[in-house]
Amino acid sequence: MVTEKIIGVLGGLGPWATVDLFEKILRLTPAQRDQDHLRIIIDNNPKIPDRSPAILGSGKDPTPALVATAVNLERAGADFIVIPCNTAHAFYGAIAAAVSIPVLHIMEEVASAARQLVPGLLRVGILATRATTAAGLYHRAFERIGVRVLAPDDAGQEKVTRVIYGVKAGRHGAEGTRQVRPVADDLIARGAQAIVLGCTELPFVLRPSDVTVPLLDSNLILAQAAVRVAMRRAEAASTR
Template sequence: MELDKLQGVVMQQQRARRLGILGGMGPLATVDFMRKIIQSTPAGQDQAHIPMVVANVPQIPDRTQAILDAAEDPFPALLQLLRQLEQAGATLFVIPCNTAHFWFKRLTYYSRIEAISIIDCVVGAIRRRGLRRVGLLATTATVRGGLYQQELRPLGIECVLPDALMQQKVMRGIAAVKAGDVALGQRCLFEAYQALREQGAESVILGCTEIPLALEAHANAHPETVIDSLAELAQACVQWYQVPQLSKLAPTQACVA
């Protein structure tokens, strides 16, 4: 009887939950994120899947240019989309874009709902796997902004970065995926991945959400060699939806801000 009552409470709380996705950065990565959430959800029928409110808006100003070149600030556009998600009934929001997490803490300050950080999810995965030396494939803005390094350094985890020439190749690969040339993206990004592994990285963070699209075959064949930021965020969203108590845990445990 108590178990039935508890299950009833869980179902009521789940029905009240709605995931808000602040997407469009880029649009293909947002669709891939939704696919990963659905594939990660243990559902036997439509009604068991996570309700989502999605803002897939590619017109958000370029994040890398804003950070590196003081170009147009994307924060007003991000905040406007967050407000739209809130008004549409979202009870938690996520951003399937690593570079946009440069503004994540500021967004959570103004947010009326909970949030899950993609950076926290990746750091949690690294800790669970006991890794001490990881590579990072990400936009130049994510690398220079230290979004991962500042979280990993206090934990004694070394972050191996591409050299300048290889970072250019990473950016070329990301741009190729955004332009629809996934094959070119795969060639550029796999070369950069191999370079990091040769430098002793135990595993490599796929720290831009376009990268898993290019390296999907390798990641599926050798999952221990990569940390897919998009997949980790998707798993956290599924856990949030299925475990009502999750939001009461510490942020480092639950990835919830």
């Protein structure tokens, strides 16, 4: 019997980003009928404390809630876990150590995809939460492949932060695009050969047509990785 791996989504960080990941997985799955789609277990847990204040030193530690949610996914039958929240990966070590199933790492997936999608990449611009940047999550992932990370200046970062929290509040319109696009343009002017949407809320307000270099959507890349891993078992079985 050909089987597929069950995807576990540690979601709610925030809920709109979880919806976006789910939709992208559906669109990436080669399905002609309901039964062709992948099984996905989603724990949409918006009660997990905000990751950014915790990293920046002023908020409650989200580690226990993140770990508990991951453990719940494993107990529910997930074969591996994805986390559609970049900032939450500051707590990746604790999450991965708490379960016996793989946990995909969004920064590693993005860095790997960037190397394939942008030949000769030397500098990449990152749009993310202040906490993601402060924690050096993308800096480490890209430094391992010899790519320099460019981050917004303080004024640009403040705009990005406002837009991210606006998306969390349901504001997905043109005003967010108007705020974020100049920040991306500034990174490009400083030499960025690609822009990473390093927050899973940002795909709601910035699209490839909005910038003049490749736009790397971390949620899309995570969805692609999830589908690839989930279907790997089925593909291997079908070739026997």
